[in-house]
Amino acid sequence: MPVTAERLPRSLVSMEIEVEDERLEGALDRAVRKVSQQVRIPGFRPGKAPRHIVENMVGRPALLQEAIEDLLPGLYSEALEEQEIDAIADPEIDLKSTEPLVVTAMVPVRPTVDIGDYQSLRVPRDEVTVTDEDTEEAMVSVRRRYAMLEPVDRAVEWEDTVRVDVSVTVEGQGEPHVEEGAEFRVSEDGLVSLPGFLDHLVGLERGGPHEFAFDLPEDYPADELAGKTASYTVTLHEVKQEVLPDLDDDFARSLDEEGIENLEQLQERIAENVRIRIEAENEAAYRDEVIDLLLATADIDYPEVLVEREIDRLVDEQSNHAFHERETFDQWLEAIGQTEDEVRDALREQADLVLRRGLVVGELADRESIEPMEQDVQAEIDELVESMSGGSTDLEERATLRGLLDTEETRGQITTRLLTTQTLERLVEIASQPDEIEPRS
Known part of the structure; x- marks a missing residue:
C-alpha cells in the first residue's frame, strides 16, 4: 500500500494513502452486499442482487463512499504503523481522488x-x-473582623455601610432596575452596581431622593452598556461607620488563640x-x-487539539462540571450571559499558557529523571484519609475511606501533582544557583 508522510508545523503529519485496485474491489463487493440487504430490489433476495444492478439503483458514488468507510480504519492503522507515526487524536480525512483511490489524513502527533x-x-x-x-x-x-457598625448623622464616606433604595436606568435598556433596602459597604474594591456608582454615593446626606447620572466606560465589558448613560435615583435611609475594637490585651485574649x-x-x-x-x-x-x-x-x-482539550478542562472546571451534561451546561451559559464560543475564546490564551508550561515541565522531568516515589504517593493518600476522617480513630471507618481513595484514578492525580511539584522545585533549585550544576544522574 503506497503511503507518503510529511511532517508539518503544529505537530501535524500529512499522510497520503493510495488504495490498491484489488483491495478497493473487495471493499466494493462488500458494499454491494450491504446495500442490497438494506435496499429492496425487485426480483432479488436481500444481499443477492448483482453489483451492476445495485450500482444502477444507488449510484457508484454511494457504493464508493460505503467502501471507503469500510476500508478507512484498516488503511489508517496500517499507514500509522508503516510510517511509525504516534497519533494522539483522530485525523482529518479527505478524499483526494477516486481513480486511483487516494485519501489524505491530517494526523495530530505528540508535541516536540x-x-x-x-x-x-x-x-x-x-x-x-x-x-x-x-x-x-x-x-x-x-x-x-470584630468591628461594630454604629449609625452616624453625616454624609457618606468611604468604608461606611449604607442602606438605600436604588433605581437605575441605563440608556436604551428599557425599564429601570429597582432595589429597596439594599445594604452594602462603600468600599473602593466593592462590586456594587455599575462602576462609578459608589463615587457618586460618597458625599450624599441621609434622605432623598438624590438623582445623578454618569457615562459608563467605552471599554465596559458588556457591549450593550459600553458608553451608555446610567441614571440613578437614590434614597439614603441609614449610614453606619465602622468602629474597630481597642487594640489592647483584652482584645488579644478575646481572640481565643492558643499562645496569645x-x-x-x-x-x-x-x-x-x-x-x-x-x-x-x-x-x-x-x-x-x-x-x-x-x-x-x-x-x-504542539497540535491545536491539545489546546482544545485544555479549554475543555478549564470550561468544565469553571462550570463546576456542568460541561458533562448539555442541558445543565446550557443553563450555566444562560446564567453567565455568554455563548459557548465566547467562553472558549476567553479561555484560549490561558489554556495555551497552561499547556505550554505543562509541556516544558514534563520535558524537564524527563531530562532530570524525576519520578515520584511510591512512599510519597502513599503519604498523600494517608493525609487524605486523615483529613476526611476528621482524625477519627475508628479503624473500620478509616479502612472504608482508604478503599474509596486508594484508586488508580486518585493515584494518577496524586502522581501528576507530585511530579509537577518536584520538577518545579528542581527548576527553582537550578535557577537560583550562582554557578552551573550538573543534571541528576
Whole structure:
C-alpha cells in the first residue's frame, strides 16, 4: 500500500494513502452486499442482487463512499504503523481522488519540546521584606473582623455601610432596575452596581431622593452598556461607620488563640503570619518568573487539539462540571450571559499558557529523571484519609475511606501533582544557583 508522510508545523503529519485496485474491489463487493440487504430490489433476495444492478439503483458514488468507510480504519492503522507515526487524536480525512483511490489524513502527533541548555538558566531572587505597613494592614484586617457598625448623622464616606433604595436606568435598556433596602459597604474594591456608582454615593446626606447620572466606560465589558448613560435615583435611609475594637490585651485574649495572652504576643503572631504569607507569595512569583524564562527559551511545537482539550478542562472546571451534561451546561451559559464560543475564546490564551508550561515541565522531568516515589504517593493518600476522617480513630471507618481513595484514578492525580511539584522545585533549585550544576544522574 503506497503511503507518503510529511511532517508539518503544529505537530501535524500529512499522510497520503493510495488504495490498491484489488483491495478497493473487495471493499466494493462488500458494499454491494450491504446495500442490497438494506435496499429492496425487485426480483432479488436481500444481499443477492448483482453489483451492476445495485450500482444502477444507488449510484457508484454511494457504493464508493460505503467502501471507503469500510476500508478507512484498516488503511489508517496500517499507514500509522508503516510510517511509525504516534497519533494522539483522530485525523482529518479527505478524499483526494477516486481513480486511483487516494485519501489524505491530517494526523495530530505528540508535541516536540526542546528546553535547550536549561542548566544555565539563572534568575536572581529578590530579598523578602516585611514592612510595618504590611503588619499594620494585617492587624487592621483582624480588628475589622470584630468591628461594630454604629449609625452616624453625616454624609457618606468611604468604608461606611449604607442602606438605600436604588433605581437605575441605563440608556436604551428599557425599564429601570429597582432595589429597596439594599445594604452594602462603600468600599473602593466593592462590586456594587455599575462602576462609578459608589463615587457618586460618597458625599450624599441621609434622605432623598438624590438623582445623578454618569457615562459608563467605552471599554465596559458588556457591549450593550459600553458608553451608555446610567441614571440613578437614590434614597439614603441609614449610614453606619465602622468602629474597630481597642487594640489592647483584652482584645488579644478575646481572640481565643492558643499562645496569645496579650497584645505583644498577638503582634508577634501577626508579624510572623505576614512574613510567611509574603514569603509564599514571593516564592510563587519567583517560580512563575523562572517558568516563563524557560518557556521563552524553549522551542515547542504542539497540535491545536491539545489546546482544545485544555479549554475543555478549564470550561468544565469553571462550570463546576456542568460541561458533562448539555442541558445543565446550557443553563450555566444562560446564567453567565455568554455563548459557548465566547467562553472558549476567553479561555484560549490561558489554556495555551497552561499547556505550554505543562509541556516544558514534563520535558524537564524527563531530562532530570524525576519520578515520584511510591512512599510519597502513599503519604498523600494517608493525609487524605486523615483529613476526611476528621482524625477519627475508628479503624473500620478509616479502612472504608482508604478503599474509596486508594484508586488508580486518585493515584494518577496524586502522581501528576507530585511530579509537577518536584520538577518545579528542581527548576527553582537550578535557577537560583550562582554557578552551573550538573543534571541528576
